[in-house]
Amino acid sequence: MTSDTRPDEDGAVTPAGRRRPAGDRVALRADLRSAVPDATAAVVVTVLVFALLWARMESGASDTVAVMPFMDDAGTYWMYLLSQAFGWSGLLWAWGTVMLGLLLSGPRPGRLPVTRQVLERWHRTTSLTTMALMFAHALMFAAELVRYETKVDWAERLWVAFADTFVPGWYDSGTGQVAIPIGQGALYLAIPLGLLFYVRHRIGANTWRRLHRFVIVVYVLSVWHTLLYGTNVWYGEWPRTVLWLLQLPVAALLLARLVRPARRAERLDLPKRGAGTARQAWWWGRAAGRVVAGAVVVGLVVVVVSGRDGGRDRPAHPPATAPHAQETD
Incomplete structure (x- = not known):
């Protein structure tokens, strides 16, 4: 038996047979x-x-x-x-x-x-x-x-x-x-x-x-x-550290969004006994996503605190670089 409601464009529920007013789009x-x-x-x-x-x-x-x-x-x-x-x-x-x-x-x-x-x-x-x-x-x-x-x-x-x-x-x-x-x-x-x-x-x-x-x-x-x-x-100096630091609120908010989703359908409820293999695989995939998001938050904290952010060491003398070779006819 199907529901007599359907999701609208913004996720709201609109009664069946009733179109969303064009002005609301x-x-x-x-x-x-x-x-x-x-x-x-x-x-x-x-x-x-x-x-x-x-x-x-x-x-x-x-x-x-x-x-x-x-x-x-x-x-x-x-x-x-x-x-x-x-x-x-x-x-x-x-x-x-x-x-x-x-x-x-x-x-x-x-x-x-x-x-x-x-x-x-x-x-x-x-x-x-x-x-x-x-x-x-x-x-x-x-x-x-x-x-x-x-x-x-x-x-x-x-x-x-x-x-x-x-x-x-x-x-x-x-x-x-x-x-x-x-x-x-x-x-x-x-x-x-x-x-x-x-x-x-x-x-x-x-x-x-x-x-x-x-x-x-x-x-x-x-x-x-x-x-x-x-x-x-x-270089591995303060501008690079600040860039890494700015990713912390993004990762933390993403983790909070995954742990406490607003939509009931996205909550990580344990699959019922006897649930199919696909349902269990889907649950484990979503659980793994939350673990990865948590690991990213921890990793960002470690990067910022340790200063090991992948930056290069500033050379004592300017590198002998040159533009890439020009195209020729």
């Missing part, structure tokens, strides 16, 4: 308008980060120059600095939207300074801004490659820059051979997973909810990309 166009103040704030933060990176390069204190001495010219490599600035603001916005999402998906907090509807709107708008910042980060990296490849014609310069930036496995220089595909994976997952929200009335709330859980993978890939390739956190 959140439209992408409306959220894009709502995202303007958020995006403006992101641009301001990006400009401030860019100014900081420029000033550090001009003063000789840039970690980017310490890693790649040939870049000791802010006027020449300004597009690379802008790519870095977009990357850092994108990671900050990703952190914020993930925290909002975890807060909304778990047990409702006792007191909130704003309504749940406002938090949901912030989550959606910061998600849209994050996608834009990620794309801008990649686009400015491609623009720097176009500027650099001077030995070939414009068509080939554009193709090489596009392929190195957006085609997985194409970039073949140094740490970027691993770090860039990881960043590409984050970008290519972020866009569809973020936009699926606006078609969840077509694909179904349950399908959307299952897919939306993979957003945390986007965030993990973004942080991983930064730890591998971010020259500002290249």
Whole structure:
């Protein structure tokens, strides 16, 4: 016997035969308008980060120059600095939207300074801004490659820059051979997973909810990309430690979300006696997920306290690095 109710787009229950009013659906166009103040704030933060990176390069204190001495010219490599600035603001916005999402998906907090509807709107708008910042980060990296490849014609310069930036496995220089595909994976997952929200009335709330859980993978890939390739956190010093430290609240909130889910169907109740093999395997898989989340929290604490965060030792003398070889006809 089936229930006479069905889940609506937002997980609420609507009586059978009754359609959700069209005005209640959140439209992408409306959220894009709502995202303007958020995006403006992101641009301001990006400009401030860019100014900081420029000033550090001009003063000789840039970690980017310490890693790649040939870049000791802010006027020449300004597009690379802008790519870095977009990357850092994108990671900050990703952190914020993930925290909002975890807060909304778990047990409702006792007191909130704003309504749940406002938090949901912030989550959606910061998600849209994050996608834009990620794309801008990649686009400015491609623009720097176009500027650099001077030995070939414009068509080939554009193709090489596009392929190195957006085609997985194409970039073949140094740490970027691993770090860039990881960043590409984050970008290519972020866009569809973020936009699926606006078609969840077509694909179904349950399908959307299952897919939306993979957003945390986007965030993990973004942080991983930064730890591998971010020259500002290249060395095992305080900026890298702070980046690790910022992951603690994310991991702790994720663990709390898994241990005390808001939806009854997601609670880890022991399977009934005689439950099928598939049901037991599903239970063990979910239990393992909670154990892994707990282990991540412990691991992050160990990393922060011990200082063993995977950072490189700063060399006594600048490394003898050079740009990757230019393309030739």
